[in-house]
Amino acid sequence: MPAVTGKLAAASLALALIATSTSTASAQKKYDSGATDTEIKIGNIMPYSGPASAYGIIGRTEAAYFKKINDEGGINGRKINFISYDDAYSPPKTVEQARKLVESDEVLFIFNSLGTPPNSAIQKYMNSKKVPQLFVATGATKWNDPQNFPWTMGWQPNYQSETQIYAKYILKELPNAKIGVLYQNDDYGKDYLKGLKDGLGAKAASMIVLEESYETSEPTIDNHIVKLKATGADVFINITTPKFAAQAIKKNAEIGWKPIHFLNNVSASVGSVIKPAGFDNAQGIISAAYLKDTTDAQWANDAGMKAFLDFMTKYFPEGDKTDGGTVVGYGVAQTLVQVLKNCGDDLTRANVMKQAASLKDFRTEVLLPGIKINTSPTDFAPISSLQLQRFKGERWELFGDVINAEAGG
Amino acid sequence: MSAAEEAIAEGHEAVEAVPKRAMTLGTGTSLVVLAALLVVPMFVKNFIIFQMTMLLIYGLAVLALNILTGGSGQFSLGQSAFYAVGAYTSAVLMEHANINYALTIPVSAVICFGFGYLFGKPALRLSGIYLALATFALATAMPQLLKLNFLEHWTGGVQGLVVTKPDAPFGLPMSQDMWLYYFTLAVTVAIYIFSVNLLRSRSGRAFMAIRDNEIAASSMGVNVALYKTLAFGVSAGITGVAGSLGAIAVQFVAPDSYTITLAISLFLGMVVGGVGWLPGSFVGAAFIIFVPNMAESISKGLSGAVFGVLLFLVIYLVPHGARQVAIFGQQLVGKLRKN
Numbered sequence: 001m002p003a004v005t006g007k008l009a010a011a012s013l014a015l016a017l018i019a020t021s022t023s024t025a026s027a028q029k030k031y032d033s034g035a036t037d038t039e040i041k042i043g044n045i046m047p048y049s050g051p052a053s054a055y056g057i058i059g060r061t062e063a064a065y066f067k068k069i070n071d072e073g074g075i076n077g078r079k080i081n082f083i084s085y086d087d088a089y090s091p092p093k094t095v096e097q098a099r100k101l102v103e104s105d106e107v108l109f110i111f112n113s114l115g116t117p118p119n120s121a122i123q124k125y126m127n128s129k130k131v132p133q134l135f136v137a138t139g140a141t142k143w144n145d146p147q148n149f150p151w152t153m154g155w156q157p158n159y160q161s162e163t164q165i166y167a168k169y170i171l172k173e174l175p176n177a178k179i180g181v182l183y184q185n186d187d188y189g190k191d192y193l194k195g196l197k198d199g200l201g202a203k204a205a206s207m208i209v210l211e212e213s214y215e216t217s218e219p220t221i222d223n224h225i226v227k228l229k230a231t232g233a234d235v236f237i238n239i240t241t242p243k244f245a246a247q248a249i250k251k252n253a254e255i256g257w258k259p260i261h262f263l264n265n266v267s268a269s270v271g272s273v274i275k276p277a278g279f280d281n282a283q284g285i286i287s288a289a290y291l292k293d294t295t296d297a298q299w300a301n302d303a304g305m306k307a308f309l310d311f312m313t314k315y316f317p318e319g320d321k322t323d324g325g326t327v328v329g330y331g332v333a334q335t336l337v338q339v340l341k342n343c344g345d346d347l348t349r350a351n352v353m354k355q356a357a358s359l360k361d362f363r364t365e366v367l368l369p370g371i372k373i374n375t376s377p378t379d380f381a382p383i384s385s386l387q388l389q390r391f392k393g394e395r396w397e398l399f400g401d402v403i404n405a406e407a408g409g
Numbered sequence: 410m411s412a413a414e415e416a417i418a419e420g421h422e423a424v425e426a427v428p429k430r431a432m433t434l435g436t437g438t439s440l441v442v443l444a445a446l447l448v449v450p451m452f453v454k455n456f457i458i459f460q461m462t463m464l465l466i467y468g469l470a471v472l473a474l475n476i477l478t479g480g481s482g483q484f485s486l487g488q489s490a491f492y493a494v495g496a497y498t499s500a501v502l503m504e505h506a507n508i509n510y511a512l513t514i515p516v517s518a519v520i521c522f523g524f525g526y527l528f529g530k531p532a533l534r535l536s537g538i539y540l541a542l543a544t545f546a547l548a549t550a551m552p553q554l555l556k557l558n559f560l561e562h563w564t565g566g567v568q569g570l571v572v573t574k575p576d577a578p579f580g581l582p583m584s585q586d587m588w589l590y591y592f593t594l595a596v597t598v599a600i601y602i603f604s605v606n607l608l609r610s611r612s613g614r615a616f617m618a619i620r621d622n623e624i625a626a627s628s629m630g631v632n633v634a635l636y637k638t639l640a641f642g643v644s645a646g647i648t649g650v651a652g653s654l655g656a657i658a659v660q661f662v663a664p665d666s667y668t669i670t671l672a673i674s675l676f677l678g679m680v681v682g683g684v685g686w687l688p689g690s691f692v693g694a695a696f697i698i699f700v701p702n703m704a705e706s707i708s709k710g711l712s713g714a715v716f717g718v719l720l721f722l723v724i725y726l727v728p729h730g731a732r733q734v735a736i737f738g739q740q741l742v743g744k745l746r747k748n
Contacts, residue, residue, distance in 0.1 A: 048705075048709055048710070048712065049712055049713050050670070084709070085705065086701075086705050086709065086712060088670070089665065090665065090666060090668070090670065090671075091569070091659070091661055091663050091665060091666045092463075092655065092659045092661075092666050095659045095660070095661065096459070096460065096463065099455075099456045099459055100456055102456075103454055103455055103456035104454065104456045104457075116567070116568070117567065117568075117569060117663045117664075117665045117666075120568060120569055120571070120661065120663065121569070121659065121660075121661040121663065121666075122661075123571075124571050124660060124661075125660065185556070186556070186567045187566070187567040187568055190566075190567075215553070217553075
């Protein structure tokens with residue numbers, strides 16, 4: 001066990017250092033490069049061009065939200081200077097842009113950079129430079145690893161916790177299920193699959209009858225659905241991105257396969273998946289959610305949703321309100337503003353990480369009721385709860401309690 | 410009219426004939442450029458040094474394509490595949506077998522040479538656009554091959570591999586970035602001299618004979634099949650070295666880094682730099698690295714369109730790329746001297 005004790009000793013030493021450095025700094029103003037009396041410089045990297053350019057809207061929403069904050073007087077009197085660069089979802093370009101942000105623009109930290117491969121490419125660099133890589137926009141489970149990567153933190157629930165929640169539900173309600181899984185053959189699909197297997201535990205081998213994978217380059221996944229039906233599975237775990245999810249829902253109805261259908265949160269959008277697939281075909285589908293869906297009628301009179309829609313109309317009128325990316329951008333930007341408020345006048349990189357790791361029951365208005373953001377020095381997964389929902393009529397109906405599933409990296 | 414000018418005036422074919430003396434810079438100019446490359450890093454930030462390193466690396470990859478297309482007249486849209494093989498060879502050797510980074514580079518060169526040579530065999534039956542398509546297929550297939558399950562233990566699958574950046578040896582007082590830059594510069598200069606000599610040698614003349622007229626070349630006794638595959642091998646080998654250096658500089662390899670976009674960028678760099686003009690490779694590399702950044706600073710939402718317009722302007726105004734600008738400059742200097 002010497003390695004473990006060594007790590008523990010290093011971690012406690014680091015914590016002790018943070019504690020001493022902040023206790024002396026509480027009274028006076030303290031800055032690292034990127035922060036001054038009037039400005040906080042924040043870097044961001046988004047795929048505005050290239051294969052994942054649809055996600056670029058998240059960065060544009062964030063820019064709009066920070067403009068709103070600046071118009072309202074900034075954070076503790078400091079304006080946000082949001083510098084967002086394009087990496088076209090290409091890891092070498094991400095490295096170049098991250099280095100430009102840190103070494104040339106001298107930002108205080110990098111916020112919400114998007115995608116698993118781009119963030120993997122800069123993780124080591126950011127941690128060796130001790131510059132926060134805060135609230136990365138990817139659901140991979142590996143971002144919650146404060147011991148090895150104390151400068152990297154995720155935001156959204158990680159993929160593994162979501163399928164663990166499905167597994168919990170299946171073990172409780174459908175103990176004799178025969179499960180067929182369809183997943184995308186990449187890190188995202190495999191992460192989800194791992195969560196499911198971990199959640200089912202020893203019963204995984206006997207319950208899962210078929211693990212079927214597809215490539216994003218395939219035009220249609222119809223043949224995979226037919227194959228899954230042929231196994232006689234009565235539970236279908238659908239780990240697909242929006243286009244394929246809509247195809248799967250449609251094909252299920254066409255060939256008359258009626259399993260209990262679990263659809264991953266990635267594709268739970270009413271506007272971009274369920275509606276195109278047909279409401280009739282989607283009745284009874286189960287999914288999990290943590291954000292309110294703008295296309296869902298039940299939030300029409302919700303105060304939080306109204307605040308979001310007002311923001312969109314005033315600061316980002318050209319943005320698509322029904323695109324889930326705008327809700328995510330808004331929610332994550334609000335979380336960051338809270339962290340910066342908590343930092344007070346101590347805008348050092350260490351304090352930004354410290355405050356990000358001490359959020360207690362924080363809520364942004366776009367989270368589902370009952371879901372709260374909690375972090376600690378050993379828990380770098382801000383949102384780790386989800387609620388199950390079932391599709392009925394033309395909207396999702398939440399059911400059961402908010403379920404917490406912690407999965408470490 | 411100089412020979413180079415004639416070449417431009419007559420250049421109607423896809424790859425026009427470039428006489429071998431027009432392929433390089435004069436000795437004096439070369440030394441000035443080299444001195445600048447040696448001195449500049451001492452006065453700039455690490456980030457700029459990193460960008461200069463990337464410029465040399467992409468420059469090498471474009472140079473490799475230039476030997477293939479400008480030298481032997483064969484097209485390739487598959488350079489990203491060779492680049493990926495080189496990058497992964499270094500990454501896997503460094504991270505799994507703990508081999509010194511400098512030693513992985515010759516290994517990459519050999520593996521990629523073999524890979525390119527073998528790929529050149531079936532490619533013999535194809536020419537022009539058909540060859541371009543076949544290599545295009547190679548570039549599209551590569552990222553998916555790297556994700557294959559049975560390779561995942563080595564390649565890290567979609568997650569890629571993180572590469573450790575080497576420190577300066579012998580306790581030299583320089584940053585990792587600066588050391589890597591000088592290391593890359595040394596490799597680049599060596600390969601550049603090798604390439605210039607290759608094109609001036611008997612093999613180089615054979616490449617150019619094939620480029621200019623295959624039938625004439627074979628009737629003169631040039632082994633067309635051998636030299637065509639050899640050109641592929643050399644080009645792939647140099648690209649592999651560039652890939653290795655790229656992996657070490659970026660400290661990360663992942664399938665998404667080596668998509669067809671990279672191959673097209675390299676192709677674009679060659680055209681902008683001037684097909685067949687070796688120093689132009691580095692001008693082309695500068696174009697593919699810095700112009701997208703410029704386009705982004707002009708308009709974030711329309712960066713692709715701005716890039717397109719800039720590229721269009723270059724192709725329209727100086728269709729022979731940097732070479733044309735260089736020749737124009739040379740003439741200007743010549744005139745000034747006469748006056």
